[in-house]
Amino acid sequence: MTPQLLDTYGRVHNNLRISVADRCNLRSVYCMPEDVTFLDKSHLLSFEEMTRFVRVAAPLGIDKIRLTGGEPLMRKELHKLVSQLINIPGIRDIGLTTNGLLLERQAAELHAAGLDRLNVSLDTLDETRFRELSRRDGLPDVLAGLAEAKRVGFSRIKLNAVAIRGFIEHDAVPLARYCRDNGFELRFIEYMPIGAEAWEREKVFFAHELLELLDREVSPLSPAPGYDPSAPAMEFAYADGGGTVGIIASVSRPFCTKCNRLRLTADGKVRNCLFALDETDVKGLLRADPLDEPALAEAIRASVWAKWEGHEINTARFVKPLRTMHAIGG
Numbered sequence: 640m641t642p643q644l645l646d647t648y649g650r651v652h653n654n655l656r657i658s659v660a661d662r663c664n665l666r667s668v669y670c671m672p673e674d675v676t677f678l679d680k681s682h683l684l685s686f687e688e689m690t691r692f693v694r695v696a697a698p699l700g701i702d703k704i705r706l707t708g709g710e711p712l713m714r715k716e717l718h719k720l721v722s723q724l725i726n727i728p729g730i731r732d733i734g735l736t737t738n739g740l741l742l743e744r745q746a747a748e749l750h751a752a753g754l755d756r757l758n759v760s761l762d763t764l765d766e767t768r769f770r771e772l773s774r775r776d777g778l779p780d781v782l783a784g785l786a787e788a789k790r791v792g793f794s795r796i797k798l799n800a801v802a803i804r805g806f807i808e809h810d811a812v813p814l815a816r817y818c819r820d821n822g823f824e825l826r827f828i829e830y831m832p833i834g835a836e837a838w839e840r841e842k843v844f845f846a847h848e849l850l851e852l853l854d855r856e857v858s859p860l861s862p863a864p865g866y867d868p869s870a871p872a873m874e875f876a877y878a879d880g881g882g883t884v885g886i887i888a889s890v891s892r893p894f895c896t897k898c899n900r901l902r903l904t905a906d907g908k909v910r911n912c913l914f915a916l917d918e919t920d921v922k923g924l925l926r927a928d929p930l931d932e933p934a935l936a937e938a939i940r941a942s943v944w945a946k947w948e949g950h951e952i953n954t955a956r957f958v959k960p961l962r963t964m965h966a967i968g969g
């Protein structure tokens with residue numbers, strides 16, 4: 640039997656996103672409802688259970704992990720999970736996606752634990768719009784977290800901004816300048832129908848519009864060296880040498896045909912697509928003592944094998960999953 644996690648479209652999966660918490664300290668309008676019931680602690684996978692999962696998934700070809708949530712830094716001592724995962728044979732790359740609110744306190748420990756890649760989600764540098772989008776305060780904390788992450792030595796820090804019409808037109812250029820000044824890589828993600836709010840295509844500020852705006856207001860852009868049109872993020876370089884900017888055009892240019900991702904939710908469900916309508920419950924398997932490794936490996940394999948062709952956002956067939964982004968793991 641092939642050690643690879645293959646689906647029926649021939650896609651090989653090596654990229655696992657683990658949601659370590661469904662809890663969040665923001666209530667971003669595009670992501671989750673204001674009133675939300677979080678999981679009881681007893682339903683959350685422990686670090687040991689997540690590590691068990693990765694020990695079984697790594698020999699199947701998983702070598703890249705991203706910790707996400709909810710807000711992953713709300714999980715106490717996350718650096719301990721990083722240390723556990725990094726020692727698993729085959730795992731070559733661990734990243735974290737965070738809103739940055741609690742980063743200042745944790746950056747040094749995470750870096751020391753061996754975290755490689757850090758993505759901080761930040762849609763605006765304007766406090767009023769920050770509050771409007773996230774329904775909470777906290778911009779100064781995020782900026783302090785970013786500064787601390789840079790200080791402790793994270794070499795590649797990315798900033799993720801969701802491209803929502805009516806907001807990002809005001810924020811794209813200031814964000815681009817801030818990233819250029821600080822040596823951060825800016826990435827835009829087209830607004831997707833995965834939050835609690837009603838989504839309309841008209842609310843997406845599309846990749847080509849972002850490019851036009853930055854090209855005009857910041858510096859001319861051209862495809863970055865090694866540009867791969869099929870990669871999830873299209874990379875562009877500023878003509879004046881001011882770094883690069885990435886765009887994940889999930890709506891206007893879906894990358895489903897190249898998707899190599901699967902997800903483990905905080906409550907132990909395997910999802911083969913962000914927009915999946917079915918999921919595989921492996922919490923029972925992860926909690927069994929002793930662990931039935933072949934059964935867990937088979938459950939992971941079967942979930943990947945059952946993956947559909949793509950998310951169908953652009954068709955009338957699209958059905959929004961019941962879970963919102965915070966409960967899946969972005």
Ligand code: SAM
Pocket residue numbers: 663669670707708709710711736737738758759760799800801828829830831832833834964965968969
């Ligand atoms: N709390 C962490 C954070 O803010 O980065 C991790 C979880 S968050 C769900 C992961 C990413 O998903 C963030 O960059 C967020 O902006 C993005 N996201 C959430 N809802 C989205 C949506 N409807 N469309 C596009 N991106 C979205």
